[in-house]
């Protein structure tokens with residue numbers, strides 16, 4: 001007899017579907033308070049486990065990492081990944097290993113990232129120019145930073161600054177945003193496998209015939225352009241089309257990997273910059289301490305550079321605190337165990353979907369003192385790394401499926417925040433508080449754009 005983790009009663013066929021409430025991270029945390037850190041339930045017919053403690057997360061992502069390193073086979077994911085010819089949602093196996101190796105050895109190495117630092121510096125300059133042009137009294141900081149992130153990531157990936165490409169970053173991002181929205185639709189075939197082949201809602205047909213063709217043809221245009229021209233700074237496509245030997249990717253794998261980077265890299269970066277700036281605007285003393293640190297290390301005659309980042313420990317503490325409270329992917333990406341496994345004393349049936357609740361773990365009162373308060377100082381006293389070796393802080397996940405873009409994200413995020421606060425004194429608009437309302441599910445976003453006053457702090461020529 002299996003010893004399953006505790007959880008709500010599984011009704012035949014529907015399981016616990018009727019008690020599920022959005023937002024899922026909060027719902028799973030509530031289940032955790034009732035049943036314990038490892039909760040078992042059925043979403044429709046699918047065995048599902050919610051992990052709400054650092055100790056249980058350590059077991060899933062470290063001790064039994066290999067057993068839980070796959071992803072569930074979901075209809076929408078299959079379509080968006082060109083039939084799992086990708087990295088982010090491919091099952092654990094040979095394609096995933098190839099994609100991961102290519103990403104780790106050819107794209108996200110420190111030396112490769114150094115060669116593209118100029119692209120990121122250009123984009124943060126665009127960010128502060130956007131803010132200056134709008135300010136100083138009323139600035140939509142979310143819009144200004146989001147636009148620069150899109151431009152920056154897209155330039156790093158496909159080099160849209162190369163005018164002969166004839167594609168602009170915003171419209172390219174637009175087609176991925178649409179695909180991202182479609183991804184959020186619950187596919188009944190995933191919950192009730194006997195419906196799978198029928199595609200009763202037509203979601204998979206929509207992906208196949210409406211959503212994916214424009215993505216595929218744009219990616220094909222971009223790849224063809226890169227094969228016949230070169231750029232000053234090598235972008236990701238340049239690297240991918242020149243791979244050879246055992247690292248060479250097929251045409252569809254190149255498209256799948258690039259699409260992953262668009263989907264995984266843009267929203268997460270925008271959300272984390274936006275939340276961090278919102279917390280700083282809400283906490284003027286913390287903002288001022290972070291600005292002082294930058295002033296001391298960088299001065300005011302030049303803008304902060306990526307090479308300055310290691311000398312800014314308080315800035316890093318601010319970033320960690322923001323990611324602790326507001327992980328952009330609060331449930332990571334779903335994990336999956338193809339074979340039966342265990343977590344602690346409990347049996348986990350084969351083919352379960354595992355949600356690691358990074359949101360709840362980051363707010364766990366048994367780990368964090370004053371868990372709901374924004375206190376960056378806690379990370380000056382306690383060195384907790386973001387790379388998943390401390391399982392109480394998991395914004396990037398951990399183990400084999402940890403974020404592939406971590407090194408790039410941890411350049412873009414601190415650089416963007418540091419440049420904005422070095423260049424501007426930010427304050428809430430008179431009489432208004434920062435609205436921290438968020439919609440959270442698979443991914444989190446603040447509901448309202450961050451409106452602030454932004455008074456320049458540096459000489460005019462630095463904003464040009």
Ligand code: HEM
Pocket residue numbers: 087088089100260261262264265266268269272327328329332333334335394395396397398400401402403404405406408409413
């Ligand atoms: C602050 C920004 C970011 C955060 C918080 C973040 C967070 C995450 C998380 C939580 C996962 C899932 C880990 C798991 O399932 O265990 C993930 C996976 C991934 N991320 Fe990120 N990410 C960020 C930025 C980026 C960027 C900039 C890129 C690339 C351009 C990227 C590419 C990926 C990919 C490809 C995966 C799938 C890895 C796999 O399944 O093997 N991410 N990320």
